[in-house]
Amino acid sequence: MRAWARLLALDLRRLTRSAGTAAAIILLLVLGVYVAWRAGRNVEAAQTSSTAAETAYDDQLDFLLSVYPPATDAGEVLYYLAFPAPQPPLAVSSLARGRAAVETESLRIRLLALEGQLYEHETVNPRLAAAGYLDLAFLLIALLPLFIIAVSYDLVSGEREGGTWNLVRLFAPPRRLLVAKLASRAVLVGAVAAVVMAAGALMAGVGLDGRAGWMFALVALHTVFWFALCLGVAMGNRSSTANAMILAGIWVVLTILAPAALSLANSVLHPVPEALELTVQQRQGYHEAWDLPPSATMASFYRDYPEWSDQEVPEDVFTWGWYYAMNHRGDQAARDASRAYREVLRQRDAWARRWSVFAPPLATQLALDRLARTDLMAQLDYQDAVRRFHERLKDHFFPHFFATTPIDAVVWDDVPTFEPAAPADSAARAGFPAAIILILGSGLALGVGARRARA
Amino acid sequence: MRNSPEGLRNTLLIARRQLGAIRQDGTVLFLLGLVVALGLVAVLGARHHESNEAGQRARYQGIVDEQWVDQPERHPHRVVHYGFLVFRDQAPLEFVDPGVSDYTGTSIFLEGHRQNTANFGEARHSTGTSRFGRLTPASVLALLLPLLVVVAGFAAVSAEREGGTLGVLLTQGATPAQILAGKVLATGAVGVLATLPVALAVAVTAGPGLDSAASALRLGTLAAIYGIYLAGWVLVTVLVSAVRTSSRSALAQLLALWVVICVATPRVAASVAGALYPLPSRAELTAQVEAALNEVGDSHRPDDPFFRSLREEYLERYQVDAVEDLPVNWRGVLSRESESLTSRVFEDHRQELVEGHLRQNGVMAWAGLLSPYLAARDLSMGIAGSGPEAMEAFLAQAEAHRYTIIQRLNELHIHEIRNENDRAQRLAREHWGQFPVFGTEPPPLDGMLANRPLSLAALGLWIGLPLTGLGLARRRLALIGTERSS
Numbered sequence: 001m002r003a004w005a006r007l008l009a010l011d012l013r014r015l016t017r018s019a020g021t022a023a024a025i026i027l028l029l030v031l032g033v034y035v036a037w038r039a040g041r042n043v044e045a046a047q048t049s050s051t052a053a054e055t056a057y058d059d060q061l062d063f064l065l066s067v068y069p070p071a072t073d074a075g076e077v078l079y080y081l082a083f084p085a086p087q088p089p090l091a092v093s094s095l096a097r098g099r100a101a102v103e104t105e106s107l108r109i110r111l112l113a114l115e116g117q118l119y120e121h122e123t124v125n126p127r128l129a130a131a132g133y134l135d136l137a138f139l140l141i142a143l144l145p146l147f148i149i150a151v152s153y154d155l156v157s158g159e160r161e162g163g164t165w166n167l168v169r170l171f172a173p174p175r176r177l178l179v180a181k182l183a184s185r186a187v188l189v190g191a192v193a194a195v196v197m198a199a200g201a202l203m204a205g206v207g208l209d210g211r212a213g214w215m216f217a218l219v220a221l222h223t224v225f226w227f228a229l230c231l232g233v234a235m236g237n238r239s240s241t242a243n244a245m246i247l248a249g250i251w252v253v254l255t256i257l258a259p260a261a262l263s264l265a266n267s268v269l270h271p272v273p274e275a276l277e278l279t280v281q282q283r284q285g286y287h288e289a290w291d292l293p294p295s296a297t298m299a300s301f302y303r304d305y306p307e308w309s310d311q312e313v314p315e316d317v318f319t320w321g322w323y324y325a326m327n328h329r330g331d332q333a334a335r336d337a338s339r340a341y342r343e344v345l346r347q348r349d350a351w352a353r354r355w356s357v358f359a360p361p362l363a364t365q366l367a368l369d370r371l372a373r374t375d376l377m378a379q380l381d382y383q384d385a386v387r388r389f390h391e392r393l394k395d396h397f398f399p400h401f402f403a404t405t406p407i408d409a410v411v412w413d414d415v416p417t418f419e420p421a422a423p424a425d426s427a428a429r430a431g432f433p434a435a436i437i438l439i440l441g442s443g444l445a446l447g448v449g450a451r452r453a454r455a
Numbered sequence: 456m457r458n459s460p461e462g463l464r465n466t467l468l469i470a471r472r473q474l475g476a477i478r479q480d481g482t483v484l485f486l487l488g489l490v491v492a493l494g495l496v497a498v499l500g501a502r503h504h505e506s507n508e509a510g511q512r513a514r515y516q517g518i519v520d521e522q523w524v525d526q527p528e529r530h531p532h533r534v535v536h537y538g539f540l541v542f543r544d545q546a547p548l549e550f551v552d553p554g555v556s557d558y559t560g561t562s563i564f565l566e567g568h569r570q571n572t573a574n575f576g577e578a579r580h581s582t583g584t585s586r587f588g589r590l591t592p593a594s595v596l597a598l599l600l601p602l603l604v605v606v607a608g609f610a611a612v613s614a615e616r617e618g619g620t621l622g623v624l625l626t627q628g629a630t631p632a633q634i635l636a637g638k639v640l641a642t643g644a645v646g647v648l649a650t651l652p653v654a655l656a657v658a659v660t661a662g663p664g665l666d667s668a669a670s671a672l673r674l675g676t677l678a679a680i681y682g683i684y685l686a687g688w689v690l691v692t693v694l695v696s697a698v699r700t701s702s703r704s705a706l707a708q709l710l711a712l713w714v715v716i717c718v719a720t721p722r723v724a725a726s727v728a729g730a731l732y733p734l735p736s737r738a739e740l741t742a743q744v745e746a747a748l749n750e751v752g753d754s755h756r757p758d759d760p761f762f763r764s765l766r767e768e769y770l771e772r773y774q775v776d777a778v779e780d781l782p783v784n785w786r787g788v789l790s791r792e793s794e795s796l797t798s799r800v801f802e803d804h805r806q807e808l809v810e811g812h813l814r815q816n817g818v819m820a821w822a823g824l825l826s827p828y829l830a831a832r833d834l835s836m837g838i839a840g841s842g843p844e845a846m847e848a849f850l851a852q853a854e855a856h857r858y859t860i861i862q863r864l865n866e867l868h869i870h871e872i873r874n875e876n877d878r879a880q881r882l883a884r885e886h887w888g889q890f891p892v893f894g895t896e897p898p899p900l901d902g903m904l905a906n907r908p909l910s911l912a913a914l915g916l917w918i919g920l921p922l923t924g925l926g927l928a929r930r931r932l933a934l935i936g937t938e939r940s941s
Contacts, residue, residue: 020707020708020711024711031719031723034726035726038726038730041730045733045736048736048739049736049737049738049739050738052736052738052739052742053738053742055742056738056741056742056745056746059742059745059746060745060749063749082741082745086738098583099578099583102558102578102579103579104736104737104738106736106737106738107738108738108741116564119574119575119579120572120574120737121560121572121574121576121579121737122736122737123734123735123736123737123740123808124558124734125728125729125734125811125812125815125816125843126555126556126557126558126559126576126843126846127555127725127812127815127816127819127842127843128725128728128729128815128819129555129558129578129725130554130555130557130558130588130836131721131722131724131725131819131829132586132587132588132721132722132725133586133722133725133726134722134723134725134726138586138722142586142718143714143718143719146714150707150711154703161703239703240703241609241610241702241703241706242482244703244706244707244710245482245606245706248602248710249486252599252602255587256587256598256718257493257590257599259584259585259586259587260584260587260588260589260590260594261493261496261590262584263581263582263584263585263587263588263589263590264496264497264500264501264504264589264590264591265500266581266582266584267504267577267580267581267589268500268503268504268507271504271507271508271511272575272580273511273515275561275562275574275575275579275580276511276512276515276542276561276562276575277515279540279562279564279574279575280515280518280519280522280540283537283538283540283564284522287533287536287537290529290533291527291529344580345580348580348581348582349582352582352583352584353582356584362584365583365586366582366583366584369583375582375583376581376582376583
């Protein structure tokens, strides 16, 4: 046992003495701490953004109530009032940003047609977004494997080429030697990963719940997967340079090529004309209504809200009930296109997830985004929550429009508030498939490597 | 380097010898095939995607234009709210390098009283797979080809040294410069071999869209940029191979260099740019705009101070007692003045955002000095017409178009609609056909290059530094030669 520990310590010292390895460790740690700090900033920014939406609503309401006479129709003031729909940020969202940099989850919604308001995005600089996003997930899923490759591609071949293989075999059986070398590398990589993850969890204030637990477990499994791959390749009877090229090639294919090719295929297989269709339809549906008699608009409005079909609006004067019913007509016109739009996005997501089976790092990445609630599905869930909120606001205010309630008769404290979207699936369901893919992938790599070594 | 015919012959001989070695190398051949295949798939796929997108946008722009002209008789203020939908035209070579276009909206709804955001960029519709972007001709050229060059050339000099043949070459009369030049030629040849099919495919598929000499010029400039970028990789590869003691460490160092330049630095730079110059979030920005608009006032609101003084001014100018007696339409005047005030608020805030972007882009430009990949992509998207300035130009042109159309409608309201019974009046349909059509102008090519001095300088350094390095390595190589032969 003591001999084993000595072997391990010796190998660790040998590893860290190499200038390249030391530089890589320092670089990874510095980047890790920086990324963790950014994660903390992201949590703050999400908080600021959601507070801004709430405050802006309060300020705007105060302002409107102060400038409009108390007898003003509620409908007129509500034209200017946007209700906040802030999704409370999850701390883990700052570790795997997914689409969080592009999307906003602090929308503000007016009672007007919803489809025109639902697709606002975050104030992202396209130049930065196009360069790619650096977060903890990227560091651990994309960059850490390169470090694993760098320290283990010459696990056996390095000794053989250095002429030391036969020498050390005198003192220890090859299997124990291999295990010791692997263990020292695992200790090193594991320490770097643990420091980086701990820094991220600490600075972003991530509590140890199921989601965070699954995320860290997936990162650990993903690290094991790369060790298995390296070991599988290193066991072969090839030169160090051949090993390096093979492993770098596998990294490029799994981490860069497969996702990029899948993105291209996805955009070609599932085009999204519905995005433009729904914009055109909503505008036309609403504006046509101005050229129609109010009764025609109301008839289609009552189809969706039979409970108000006894409310009549006059044909010859402007009423706010009619005005907001015309807005609803815009959403009605866009409804099919909007549904089709969401359907295509779901197809894209399912398609990407299905094919990611063949690229374990990608499957891990997708699972992390899902656990962090920063994927496409989370965005659709949020939009659905905003849709429900808009409906509840309409339920609340349409009776006021029909009764032409003045603003001083509206109880503003009773206005419905936004109910955030709940995660669609449990942490285990989001993380499990990727875990299976990683375990199977590791087994496959080791199996193929061992067979090659025996042959 | 001596330019004698014999020197040239030696250089070519060494290049041929190196190419012979490469032809025996299964890995290089496999990678070459892979890169060419991927390049072709990227060209065809990207071309298909872009033309599909262009078709969709053209179709919907047609529908929207038609809907505009076909409007029934309407009150002009009705039309101010009806507004106008515009779609971004695709950049001349967007299929080669989509640049920032995936992250910029494709459609904007232009209406009175409001400035909307451009919505529905491709990034909004993409899954988590898009972390490394889509597979495009630009990403094959800038990201993957350097790897091929590295694999083809990392052992170019070091293997000769390891095999003991370097000394033989030197004693047989080849100068170090000739050896290095031959290795550069051979490694470069592999790069050219991989690039040619992709470049050819780009040229052929771009054919239908190449309606002007300007686009041909763009293609040519693009080819030059990628040529220089890849030449830099060839030089660096041979240099590292010449100075490292073993092929193995040369390969490790080159791969690490590739990771730093192509994978890590772009993301670190983007992250640092965002941290140095944070932008207000959408929620904060809309709140600021709202507050500013409240300060400007609203003509719909009774007793708004600005509009009360405007009324007094008009009453005095036309010597009447009530706005109903004005010879011009008072509501139209209000609408015009309020549009001019509010659009200034929108523009101020948009400009602030644009300035934030520019500051962040400045960081990216400096980072280009560390990562020639960033510099090459920066130039490439500029030339393709899909760079940030093209997208800002689209937004600015859309805003200008919005303002023109809305104010023309307000003028119609002022002069064609009588004060009494204002809302019941309608404008004849002929008016709708007389409005300008929206069209974007891609920014000119020479401005694109002039705007990117840092990226051009970075590419210059990317060639110049390894050339200097090779000059120094030449001396060391010569020393080795004398050591071995003495």
